[in-house]
Amino acid sequence: MKNYRYGLITTFAAAALGLGACDESIRTYDGRTGVYFAMLQSGSDEENPRYTADSSVPFALLPSGTDEQTLQLRVKVIGAVADYPRVFAYHTVADRTTAEEGRDYELPEGDCVVEAGEVYGYIPIRFFRRASLDGKELTLTLELLPNEQFDLPLSEWLPVTGTETEGTDILRHTVTVSDKYVRLEGWSDQFYGTYSDKKIKLMCSVFDLTLADFQPDALSYIERKVLGQNFRRYLDEEELAGRTVYEDYLDGEGNPVKMESGPDSAK
Structure with a gap:
């Protein structure tokens, strides 16, 4: 099997050009x-x-x-x-x-x-x-x-124009x-607080969001700020109702960690 880079050069055409189908400097497609x-x-x-x-x-x-x-x-x-x-x-x-x-x-x-x-x-x-x-x-x-x-007939692909030396x-x-939540670059500690999987899943559930809403350009500065404010309000209301939301991990002394929004979400 051969790589493909310079267009569909058949064995016949390669021979006509004096290149030879087995010339490894120009990888050819053999017509199959x-x-x-x-x-x-x-x-x-x-x-x-x-x-x-x-x-x-x-x-x-x-x-x-x-x-x-x-x-x-x-x-x-x-x-x-x-x-x-x-x-x-x-x-x-x-x-x-x-x-x-x-x-x-x-x-x-x-x-x-x-x-x-x-x-x-x-x-x-x-x-x-x-x-x-x-x-x-x-x-x-x-x-x-x-x-x-x-x-x-082909096992790898190299683009016609490019600097790649290894084929795909x-x-x-x-x-x-x-189905894995990860911290994306659009996450704001400033408004949302410290990242955790539980927190981002909760925010997605409460505000009908997806992980895509935490990509870098998904929300404007104002939208991130408003989301942080709404999240703080939600956590406060849950606590007042006796349903304080905790993270899935404990602090250094083995105590539950209360979930919090970011420091600027109160502004």
Whole structure:
């Protein structure tokens, strides 16, 4: 298998140019019809694609109440377009997969097909947000296989323009599914107080937010300030009602730690 960088240079064309199909200084496509994973990197486009070997399904970034999400894992044909549908093959790479089929995800029951006249096919994967996923991340790795319809002439991808010296694996693709809250750069100690998973989950639940609302440019300064003020008000009301909210950890003396908003949330 060979890398791909300089466009579709067939073996014949390479020979005509005096380059030779086996010249490792210019890696060539040998003319066989095949498929490869074609998931674009963020910010890339079809004109000068940069592919990635990894995708993610972060449930914590999705709207509240989202219990499942379907990822369309895209493959692309290299070679001739056909006027009939063609099946492509794949399998799960067990030693690179920690998610459990049937519980954490479902693969399509039937064959995956590149339709007539098309160059793209898809593997629709349904991921589920189970209680067991809370605070964790799991992986699913799929690998393309050769069959009667498609070979695997390419194993790596290098962009036509770029300085990369190592190619991206385009025969295996890993999807990470998670329901894990993390501190993003948009979190404000100034208004929200010290970060904790319990605190951000509570704020998302009370104010109908998602983890995406704590990304750097999601909220303005004023919006962060108002959110901090509303959170302080909520905590105060809970305490007055006899339902003081505590963190999930203890202080150095083993006492419960009362949840608090940031110091500037009272201004």
